[in-house]
Amino acid sequence: MLLFTSACTQQKQFASANIPNDSSGYSYGPASFDGIGKFYFGREISFVMGAAGSDWLERDERDQEENSSLAVQKMPLNSHSIVADIGAGTGYYSFKIAERVPQGKVYAVDIQNEMLLMAAERKKMLGDTVVELIKSTDQSVNLPLNSIDLAIMVDVYHELEFPKEILQSLFASLKPTGKLLLLEYRGEDPTIPIKPLHKTTVDQLNKEMQSNGFKLQMRGDFLPIQHFLVYEKK
Numbered sequence: 573m574l575l576f577t578s579a580c581t582q583q584k585q586f587a588s589a590n591i592p593n594d595s596s597g598y599s600y601g602p603a604s605f606d607g608i609g610k611f612y613f614g615r616e617i618s619f620v621m622g623a624a625g626s627d628w629l630e631r632d633e634r635d636q637e638e639n640s641s642l643a644v645q646k647m648p649l650n651s652h653s654i655v656a657d658i659g660a661g662t663g664y665y666s667f668k669i670a671e672r673v674p675q676g677k678v679y680a681v682d683i684q685n686e687m688l689l690m691a692a693e694r695k696k697m698l699g700d701t702v703v704e705l706i707k708s709t710d711q712s713v714n715l716p717l718n719s720i721d722l723a724i725m726v727d728v729y730h731e732l733e734f735p736k737e738i739l740q741s742l743f744a745s746l747k748p749t750g751k752l753l754l755l756e757y758r759g760e761d762p763t764i765p766i767k768p769l770h771k772t773t774v775d776q777l778n779k780e781m782q783s784n785g786f787k788l789q790m791r792g793d794f795l796p797i798q799h800f801l802v803y804e805k806k
Contacts, residue, residue: 597736597783606769612735613779618769620683620731634664639795643726644668646792646800648751652676653721656745658713658738659683659728663691663703669724670702679720681706681713711737715745724753727798730772739784743805752786752803755795764797774799782806 603609607616635641644665649655653676657666660680670678680703682688688705695703708714711734713723723742732738742752757764759771778788781803792800 606767615776618731656720656723658725661687663694665726666703678703679706681708683708710734712741717744720745720750722751726755743785754801755798
């Protein structure tokens, strides 16, 4: 039984899309604790949280700590929206979003087979017909071109080993009016009890997004410990 699919054949060479070219932005140096020694515009990339952290993603107190229900409520969606949850993990957000897009689709995209298997079990348990599981690579989201209304990354972006390539892949997959939503722990606030490399600032994110053809459309400051940043194509 095929539990998750790859839409790789649907996404052609995204270099042929109208994606801005820029220098790589990558540099390398000694790795800090929890970092990989690779930097993007001066920000060190953190290690990816593995499947062993799945319990933390599904912790009972997560909604209270992060107000994920409000985050989903504030997303620019309608009942027919096509959504891509990049780094979906166990599908914590994917299945919540599915309730808002009953006539649409949610692509739950992840690079880890173990996470996708957990999401597949949840999909079966819920009897879900909206969420489709997609296996990505470290440089492509493996989604069809010009098909996505909203792509989200929840506490994921800072872990991307190839942020430039993933952003360009997303750029190609988004419709002309498509949006990219980043939820990231606020790096400006030292009181938030999250490892430093797992937090980011708005200034840093804007720099990285702008170099890949995105501009900030909306900044929401209503979540307890995370940024809510909506980007659109420039």
